[in-house]
Amino acid sequence: MIKSLSYWEKEALDKVYDLTIVGGGFVGMSAAIHYQQIFPDKSILLLERGVIAYGASTRNAGFSCFGSIGELEDDILYSSLDQVKATVQMRHRGLQKLQKLIPAAMMDYKQSGSIELFDSEDQFEKAYATLNHWNDQFAELEEGDIFRKVQVDQGDFYQYGISNPYEGQLNPYKALKHLEQLAIQLGVHISYAAQVDAWLEQGSIMEISTKVGLKYRSKRIILATNAFTKRLIPEIDLMPARNQVLITEEIEDLAWKGCFHVDRGYIYFRNVGKRLLLGGARNISQNESVDSYGNTEEIQQYLLNYLKNRILNGRMVKIDHWWSGILGVGTEKMPIIRKFAPSLYMAVRLGGMGVAIGTVVGEQIAQLVANDEE
């Protein structure tokens, strides 16, 4: 807790910012960049609780993906066709935007393509029967069919899959760092280790309190706190969903290259150079609706068995590292991008697609605030 401030520190903290963004993930950074691009003279403060961004943006799998047939067929059970299409279009647009903002080499981007794998012939046939329908729905996105039947020759377990050559993989930490640099270059002030605990409306100014005891003042606030938003606003339609991830040591003869989706997207794996990254399976357990990091025996065992028996033909390799990350999910798949109170806005609940849509969500919330300025 910081108790005593110098005159200089106090003077700096007394400043009233035009906009304060809470959360330094893809959405927070993108919102800061877009708002500062619209209003180069306005002052923007970004407050991030971690000493580095401590949310999903640097802890994810780095798939730059816009949807698999199994996932779409699952989504359509709960949403209209228009809603499902809108999600995919948003992901596609977001990935194009991300690649415009960040040069491929700066985030290790590779258009490696992806393959959706099916546990049984029956499951594959069901998905394959809908392939033309989904290709027609997204005909305007890419030249040529997006979804294609492929023979899988990387292991003994899977035989057929559905590929999407337009998807890719990247290093999300490098991508976020590049966005951070862009924001700083534009003039955004970023404070790390600044967990926002509360805010108080005082006339036209919001006074923002942080855990370390510092207070900031701002005309408007955007919450870009994704899965952690419920800690600040308990009534919103959002549930945290933990995902556990492993990465193996280098495997010299690794046959799996690119991104792979299984079981409606609940399981995903990809190569990272010669290593294999595998994560997900939150649907097999009741215990993953938490917003605290950690790994559990149940999911770890499931993923280890999966790695050995379905990916590596019965062979086991050394696991180099385990971690977890928290998704923000809800009763609807689309993110919440809205004004919540006269000076308070939010862009949260990005589900498992924030690498893809983070930049457009940031842009949309920045534009919403900008509209109120004009």
Ligand SMILES: Cc1cc2nc3c(=O)[nH]c(=O)nc-3n(C[C@H](O)[C@H](O)[C@H](O)COP(=O)(O)OP(=O)(O)OC[C@H]3O[C@@H](n4cnc5c(N)ncnc54)[C@H](O)[C@@H]3O)c2cc1C
């Ligand atoms: C394991 C895993 C794998 C994933 N894989 C993919 C993938 O391959 N492709 C894909 O498109 N998406 C993927 N996702 C989803 C994607 O990572 C997220 O949707 C995206 O990162 C969300 O970005 P965000 O900026 O909204 O939230 P976050 O990155 O979570 O950022 C929110 C930030 O707010 C900060 N914060 C929270 N509370 C406060 C507070 N009170 N004060 C200050 N700061 C605060 C947090 O520390 C955090 O840095 C995955 C997610 C996980 C967990």
